[in-house]
Every structure is written in structure tokens, then in C-alpha cells.
Amino acid sequence: MSATQGEHEQYLGGSLRDGLPSLVAAAHELKAPLALIRQLSLSLEDYTFGADEQKKMLRQISLTSESALRLTSDLTRSVRLSNALFKLEPINPQQLCEDVVHELTPFFAAHDCRVKLQHRKHPLLLIANRDLLRRIIMNFSDNALHYTDDNATVEIQIKSLSGGRIVRLGVRDFGPALSINVLNSLQSKLMDASTIIHARPQSSGLGLYISGQFADAMNGEIGIQRHRNGSTFFVDLQASNQLSLI
Amino acid sequence: MNDATILVIEDDNWLSQQYSRILSAAGYEVEIASNALAAIELIDEINPDALILDVLLTGSTAFALLHELQSYSDTGSIPIVVCTNLANELKLEDLKPYGVKRILDKTTMVPDDLVVSMRSVLS
Numbered sequence: 298m299s300a301t302q303g304e305h306e307q308y309l310g311g312s313l314r315d316g317l318p319s320l321v322a323a324a325h326e327l328k329a330p331l332a333l334i335r336q337l338s339l340s341l342e343d344y345t346f347g348a349d350e351q352k353k354m355l356r357q358i359s360l361t362s363e364s365a366l367r368l369t370s371d372l373t374r375s376v377r378l379s380n381a382l383f384k385l386e387p388i389n390p391q392q393l394c395e396d397v398v399h400e401l402t403p404f405f406a407a408h409d410c411r412v413k414l415q416h417r418k419h420p421l422l423l424i425a426n427r428d429l430l431r432r433i434i435m436n437f438s439d440n441a442l443h444y445t446d447d448n449a450t451v452e453i454q455i456k457s458l459s460g461g462r463i464v465r466l467g468v469r470d471f472g473p474a475l476s477i478n479v480l481n482s483l484q485s486k487l488m489d490a491s492t493i494i495h496a497r498p499q500s501s502g503l504g505l506y507i508s509g510q511f512a513d514a515m516n517g518e519i520g521i522q523r524h525r526n527g528s529t530f531f532v533d534l535q536a537s538n539q540l541s542l543i
Numbered sequence: 544m545n546d547a548t549i550l551v552i553e554d555d556n557w558l559s560q561q562y563s564r565i566l567s568a569a570g571y572e573v574e575i576a577s578n579a580l581a582a583i584e585l586i587d588e589i590n591p592d593a594l595i596l597d598v599l600l601t602g603s604t605a606f607a608l609l610h611e612l613q614s615y616s617d618t619g620s621i622p623i624v625v626c627t628n629l630a631n632e633l634k635l636e637d638l639k640p641y642g643v644k645r646i647l648d649k650t651t652m653v654p655d656d657l658v659v660s661m662r663s664v665l666s
Contacts, residue, residue: 325628331650335650340654344568408556
């Protein structure tokens with residue numbers, strides 16, 4: 298644990314190993330983007346807007362669709378986890394996170410936010426499946442965007458822990474901090490994904506559950522670190538000792 | 544033109560922008576709050592004529608806000624239209640004591656429903 302004073306850190310591992318996300322939770326999670334796409338489309342049909350506004354609305358439709366498609370793709374991957382073989386290999390997390398930042402920049406810009414990678418001087422290697430790790434970071438970033446105020450920056454961080462044995466990839470948002478109550482409710486929701494509809498976070502419940510499944514498949518663990526001005530969702534993975542061999 | 548000011552309480556920025564487009568086109572003044580705390584501050588500041596309220600909000604649910612609003616006589620009388628994906632799970636009768644006049648289902652409503660609802664609750 299590396300939480301500093303005034304911060305609270307919590308692993309979300311145990312409850313994530315039981316069961317698959319329910320159809321109800323998945324269906325609910327997809328309601329929000331579909332409802333937004335529908336509202337925007339109907340408005341474009343029935344109302345007259347200026348060219349710039351039309352362009353903005355069309356952009357929102359395409360980006361919302363992409364976000365929803367990412368979720369469906371993650372769900373499919375999550376359901377097939379148990380009978381699939383995953384190639385775990387040494388990965389440079391910096392490179393992977395740079396790709397994620399590049400991919401998410403337009404989405405964040407459309408929300409008047411930014412996403413950036415905190416660069417490291419010394420490279421690290423970790424053991425993971427590239428596709429699953431990318432999905433986890435995308436999920437955390439989506440979640441961070443939801444909690445981030447306009448014009449704020451979401452930061453992807455890479456840290457070495459436990460004397461270099463663990464590499465932590467975190468996504469730090471600078472929105473309102475999650476209260477202990479919300480944190481506890483998140484924890485209990487994760488134990489029963491079917492109850493997601495009774496509480497918040499539309500963007501963190503199922504996404505977090507899936508991220509936990511992916512981390513588990515790579516012998517890793519996800520968790521939350523609360524700060525006074527936001528939260529960091531992180532995944533801890535085993536470091537590769539390839540570098541030390543060199 | 545309407546003189547009424549509507550406060551939209553919705554944590555999806557693009558959806559709140561969408562509501563604002565439609566209501567502004569109908570002549571309403573629109574303000575947006577993305578969470579319950581910001582909503583309470585704005586209600587004190589702008590004294591809105593009506594609220595459009597999402598149920599699942601970042602940080603707390605709309606029900607905490609409804610309770611808070613009912614604690615004060617001035618805010619307790621503001622008409623509220625709940626706009627939610629959970630419409631099937633809510634009963635208007637249960638929410639009427641909290642000033643909720645209508646429930647709109649985000650998944651089936653059309654943009655004009657917002658304007659129709661506002662006209663209805665403000666008439």
C-alpha cells in the first residue's frame with residue numbers, strides 16, 4: 298500500500314472472482330448511451346440547428362456509439378475469459394498507455410477534458426495480456442472522465458511498487474472524491490452485479506467489474522485510491538524481470 | 544418567450560446540453576448542475592421555477608436531493624420533472640410528496656416531451 302496521509306486505498310479483488318456480470322446490469326449500462334444517441338438523433342430530425350451545433354451533435358453520436366461498442370466488446374471478452382487462453386508477455390506499459398491516450402484524446406476533447414500520461418524516466422516492464430490491459434486502462438479512463446470536471450485533466454500513471462516486483466497502472470481523476478459511503482456501495486455492488494441498477498455509477502459499476510475479471514485473468518488486482526480531490530483507479534500487475542536480467 | 548428558469552440536474556454532460564438545446568429553443572432560461580451539491584448551490588442562487596432531475600447522480604442519488612429540498616418551504620414548492628432510465632421502477636404517487644409532478648422515461652421520451660412537461664408543471 299502506498300497511500301499517503303488523508304488518502305484511502307482499497308483493493309477490490311475478492312468479490313470480483315465470483316460470477317459473470319448479469320444481463321440486467323449489462324442492459325442497464327447500455328441504456329444511457331443508447332438513450333443519448335436517440336435523443337440527439339430525434340432532435341436532428343425535428344429541430345433546426347446551426348451547422349456547428351449539428352456537427353457537434355453528430356460527433357457526440359459517433360463518440361457515444363464508440364463508447365457503447367467498447368462496453369459490448371468488453372462484455373463479450375469477459376464472458377469468454379473462462380474458456381480462452383491468454384498470452385501473457387512482457388509489456389512496456391508506457392507504450393501501451395501512450396496508445397490509449399492517443400485513442401482517447403478525441404473523446405476527452407469532445408468532453409472539454411484532457412487525458413495525459415505521466416512519463417517515467419526509467420522504463421518498466423510488466424507481465425500482462427496486451428489486449429486485456431488496454432481494455433482495463435480504457436475502462437478506468439472512461440470512468441475517470443465521468444467524474445472529472447470540465448477542462449480538467451485525467452492522468453495515467455505508472456509506478457513501481459514492492460521493491461520493483463509490482464507495476465501499478467493508475468488512472469487519476471480530479472473530480473469530487475468518492476465518499477466512503479460510495480466506496481462501500483461500490484464494493485457491495487461488485488459482489489452482486491445485478492444490483493447495479495439500484496445505485497450509481499453508470500460508468501464505473503460494470504466497467505469496474507469487467508476490469509476486475511481481466512486483471513484476475515492476468516494474476517493482477519484492481520483497486521481504488523481516494524484523494525482529497527478525486528480518485529485513482531489502479532491495476533497492480535507483476536513486473537517482468539527481463540530488465541533486471543539485462 | 545418564456546420567463547421561466549429551469550435547472551437541469553444531470554451528470555451526463557452531453558444529455559444536459561441536449562435538454563438545454565430543446566428547452567432554450569422553447570424560450571426557457573436553462574441552468575445546469577451535474578451533481579446534487581452543485582444543484583443546491585444553484586437553487587439558492589437562481590431560484591429556478593422548475594427542476595429536471597436525473598435519478599442516478601454522481602456522489603448521491605436524486606432522493607437525497609429531494610429530501611433536502613423538502614426541508615425548506617421555498618425549495619419544497621419547486622415543481623420537479625424526474626427524467627430517468629429507471630422510470631419503470633418508480634411510481635409517481637410515491638414521489639408526489641417530494642414535489643415530483645412527472646416522470647419521463649429517457650429511453651422512450653421524445654425531445655418535445657421536455658417542453659410539454661415544463662408547460663404542464665408551470666401552468
